[in-house]
Amino acid sequence: MPSPSPSRSRSPSPPPRPYEIRGxxxxxxxxxxxxxxxxxxxxxxxxxxxxxRSPKALALxxxxxxxxxxxxxxxxxxxxxxxAPKKIHTGxxxxxxxxxxxxxxxxxxxxxxxxxxxTVKPWGRQDDVDGPCADKEWDMRTYQSTFPLYSLxxxxxxxxxxxxxxxxxxQRVFVNGKTCFYKSCYSPWDALEEVTKYCKIAQSGLSISDxxxxxxxxxxxxxxxxxxxLLYDWIETKDPGTLTWAIEDDVPRSQKNKWTLQIRDTVRxxxxxxxxxxxxxxxxxxxDMDKNAVVIDLExxxxxxxxxxELLGTIEGDQQGLKRLVDFILNxxxxxxxxNRIGSDCEYDSEQEx
Numbered sequence: 001m002p003s004p005s006p007s008r009s010r011s012p013s014p015p016p017r018p019y020e021i022r023g024x025x026x027x028x029x030x031x032x033x034x035x036x037x038x039x040x041x042x043x044x045x046x047x048x049x050x051x052x053r054s055p056k057a058l059a060l061x062x063x064x065x066x067x068x069x070x071x072x073x074x075x076x077x078x079x080x081x082x083x084a085p086k087k088i089h090t091g092x093x094x095x096x097x098x099x100x101x102x103x104x105x106x107x108x109x110x111x112x113x114x115x116x117x118x119t120v121k122p123w124g125r126q127d128d129v130d131g132p133c134a135d136k137e138w139d140m141r142t143y144q145s146t147f148p149l150y151s152l153x154x155x156x157x158x159x160x161x162x163x164x165x166x167x168x169x170x171q172r173v174f175v176n177g178k179t180c181f182y183k184s185c186y187s188p189w190d191a192l193e194e195v196t197k198y199c200k201i202a203q204s205g206l207s208i209s210d211x212x213x214x215x216x217x218x219x220x221x222x223x224x225x226x227x228x229x230l231l232y233d234w235i236e237t238k239d240p241g242t243l244t245w246a247i248e249d250d251v252p253r254s255q256k257n258k259w260t261l262q263i264r265d266t267v268r269x270x271x272x273x274x275x276x277x278x279x280x281x282x283x284x285x286x287x288d289m290d291k292n293a294v295v296i297d298l299e300x301x302x303x304x305x306x307x308x309x310e311l312l313g314t315i316e317g318d319q320q321g322l323k324r325l326v327d328f329i330l331n332x333x334x335x336x337x338x339x340n341r342i343g344s345d346c347e348y349d350s351e352q353e354x
Contacts, residue, residue: 270295324336
């Protein structure tokens with residue numbers, strides 16, 4: 001299930017950031033950001049209290065915080081910071097080589113407009129950097145029995161540059177020689193809802209020709225059973241892959257009608273299984289090599305303009321998104337089609353909803 005790599009009608013993308021933002025939590029006037037530099041993770045709490053006699057820096061913080069809180073944080077300048085030197089990797093690369101080698105909490109202060117890291121202390125479970133202590137209800141060994149579990153060492157990641165392995169966002173991976181699409185879980189509980197949905201799909205016995213959705217093939221877990229990521233059957237597509245970029249004004253009406261019927265049928269059958277798609281949008285439909293529409297990403301959440309926040313995770317939300325998706329396919333003047341081509345989608349999830 002390759003990710004889109006649009007090459008038409010889209011503004012040039014900025015170069016990839018040589019670090020990864022693992023997540024952040026927003027408070028009333030503060031937020032904690034978790035970042036990875038090389039193989040090390042840092043948790044940095046930020047609030048107005050971090051700024052002393054620094055009105056300019058505080059004003060900048062408030063401006064950036066306002067953008068983050070309103071989901072307007074796509075500009076790379078929002079997340080800019082200095083980076084550590086890269087390390088060189090040789091030999092076979094597995095997900096285990098990309099995991100964090102340590103967790104640290106940093107205290108960030110700005111005094112007289114000059115930033116300082118005043119303390120750096122170990123954070124989390126340092127004797128086992130595979131993750132925090134497992135909660136039994138999140139343990140995939142007992143949560144489900146439909147899909148096989150794999151360790152981080154079991155999953156091979158292709159690479160070309162040994163100096164930039166920690167810049168990799170692994171997607172196309174190999175497990176026992178099989179090509180899979182890998183999606184990382186930002187937290188162990190994030191996987192529960194999606195795994196439940198795929199269990200229902202697997203137990204239905206419906207083939208992909210009967211129910212055109214991506215298929216879960218395995219779960220990558222830490223040693224204590226917490227989910228680290230999900231593995232899906234690879235879906236071969238032509239570049240760029242998603243419906244967003246496959247749709248063109250010169251696509252025959254018969255082809256558009258075919259995609260519309262396939263997607264409607266898929267959503268109807270998902271609902272009959274008690275499964276809500278959730279993040280209904282053109283980017284979450286792949287067009288395979290036989291020009292069939294395949295629904296992907298059952299994780300949940302919604303994207304602004306496609307499904308309203310208050311309908312998050314509901315059948316009504318799917319119906320609203322489906323109506324807009326059909327318009328996207330059949331209407332050459334669809335506002336969402338124009339918007340998608342300038343890359344202005346903004347996704348939010350249930351945590352941001354709160």
